[in-house]
Amino acid sequence: MENDKNKEYSIDNEQLARFAKAMGHPARITILNFLASLDSCYFGDIHNELPIAKATVSQHLKELKDAGLIQGEIETPKVKYCINRENWEKAQAYFETFFSLKKEKTTCCS
Amino acid sequence: MENDKNKEYSIDNEQLARFAKAMGHPARITILNFLASLDSCYFGDIHNELPIAKATVSQHLKELKDAGLIQGEIETPKVKYCINRENWEKAQAYFETFFSLKKEKTTCCS
DNA sequence: ATTATTGTTCGTAGTTTTGCGAACTACAAA
DNA sequence: TTTGTAGTTCGCAAAACTACGAACAATAAT
Numbered sequence: 606m607e608n609d610k611n612k613e614y615s616i617d618n619e620q621l622a623r624f625a626k627a628m629g630h631p632a633r634i635t636i637l638n639f640l641a642s643l644d645s646c647y648f649g650d651i652h653n654e655l656p657i658a659k660a661t662v663s664q665h666l667k668e669l670k671d672a673g674l675i676q677g678e679i680e681t682p683k684v685k686y687c688i689n690r691e692n693w694e695k696a697q698a699y700f701e702t703f704f705s706l707k708k709e710k711t712t713c714c715s
Numbered sequence: 716m717e718n719d720k721n722k723e724y725s726i727d728n729e730q731l732a733r734f735a736k737a738m739g740h741p742a743r744i745t746i747l748n749f750l751a752s753l754d755s756c757y758f759g760d761i762h763n764e765l766p767i768a769k770a771t772v773s774q775h776l777k778e779l780k781d782a783g784l785i786q787g788e789i790e791t792p793k794v795k796y797c798i799n800r801e802n803w804e805k806a807q808a809y810f811e812t813f814f815s816l817k818k819e820k821t822t823c824c825s
Numbered sequence: 826a827t828t829a830t831t832g833t834t835c836g837t838a839g840t841t842t843t844g845c846g847a848a849c850t851a852c853a854a855a
Numbered sequence: 856t857t858t859g860t861a862g863t864t865c866g867c868a869a870a871a872c873t874a875c876g877a878a879c880a881a882t883a884a885t
Contacts, residue, residue, distance in 0.1 A: 613766060614741035618748065622741040629736030630843085631724035634813075638728065641816045648862060656723060661844050663863055668842095682852055682861050697814040703744075704807040706751045740873085758832060771874050773833055778872095792831050792882055 621703060624696040627672035632657060633665050637688070640675060646686040731813060734806040737782030742767060742775050747798070750785060756796040 614622075628634055632655055639654050640646050652662045666686060669675045673692040678685045724732075738744055742765055749764050750756050762772045776796060779785045783802040788795045 614745060618741045618744040622739055622744045625735045625744070626739030629732055629739040631728045631732040632843095634728045634732045634735070635724060638813070638816065641813075649860095652862095657843090658845055659862070660846075660864080664843075667863090679851095679862095682859095684862060693814075700810045700814065703748070703751075704803075704810065706748065742873095759830095762832090767873090768875055769832070770834080770876075774873080777833090789832095789881095792829095794832060 617699070621699045623672055624674070624699060627669055627674055630665065632662070633669055636662075636665060636669060637674060640686060640688045641693075647680075647683045648686065649683065651686060727809070731809045733782055734784070734809060737779055737784055740775065742772070743779055746772075746775060746779060747784065750796060750798045751803075757790075757793045758796065759793065761796060 628637065635654060636651055639651060648659075648662070648666070651666070652659050655662055666675065666677065670677060673689055674696065675686055676689045678687075738747065745764060746761055749761060758769075758772070758776070761776070762769050765772055776785065776787065780787060783799055784806065785796055786799045788797075
């Protein structure tokens with residue numbers, strides 16, 4: 606009884622939050638924009654788009670990779686990055702669903 | 716010459732990142748989902764949806780407010796929260812634009 | 826005046842993020 | 856073998872994030 610505070614977050618909310626978090630930095634948005642439009646995606650090209658050190662760029666790329674939004678492929682001596690289209694569409698669907706939630710009541714704030 | 720490293724991020728990328736960052740936590744996604752669907756949005760109701768202390772809930776609400784995604788209104792002795800519909804739609808538009816970016820070339824990773 | 830209700834703010838602690846330069850890896854070229 | 860190119864990883868520092876309990880503020884009820 607009382608209040609069940611064993612509550613966890615839903616898988617969907619966790620996943621959406623993970624995508625959102627990955628997008629939660631202007632450098633990473635810039636990277637994603639770049640990769641989504643142009644596909645000529647070597648590390649160096651990405652680095653050139655950004656006002657930050659390569660070590661930092663590498664870290665941002667790793668985060669995007671970990672979130673599943675991009676993927677990298679070694680093409681010696683360069684590394685080619687691109688959008689992970691499958692997860693990209695998944696993310697898109699998550700955000701779409703999220704924003705299209707309809708109100709069930711209208712009894713709040715004005 | 717050389718490389719112009721005075722580059723900054725675009726306003727749009729900054730704004731989208733700000734929205735995304737605000738959404739980058741499952742508690743905040745849960746709050747937004749709750750507020751977007753049901754509108755009976757007192758602090759206590761929100762707190763009940765979440766497995767965290769009220770102080771922490773209050774902080775998350777503050778972040779969402781700072782990002783412009785929600786708004787609060789005192790209704791003594793309670794506080795009523797709701798989606799900031801104007802910015803909500805703005806955010807929606809930002810994400811939509813972001814995800815609908817079309818490729819210009821297709822020369823990457825397989 | 827005291828007590829209860831509803832949230833916010835404060836102080837604190839531990840973790841994560843962001844950023845950099847330096848060191849390193851892997852390969853190719855000289 | 857040495858040098859160069861392209862990135863990653865390491866080590867570090869500063870800042871931001873997440874979370875909590877305790878203290879506080881504001882009002883209403885006793």
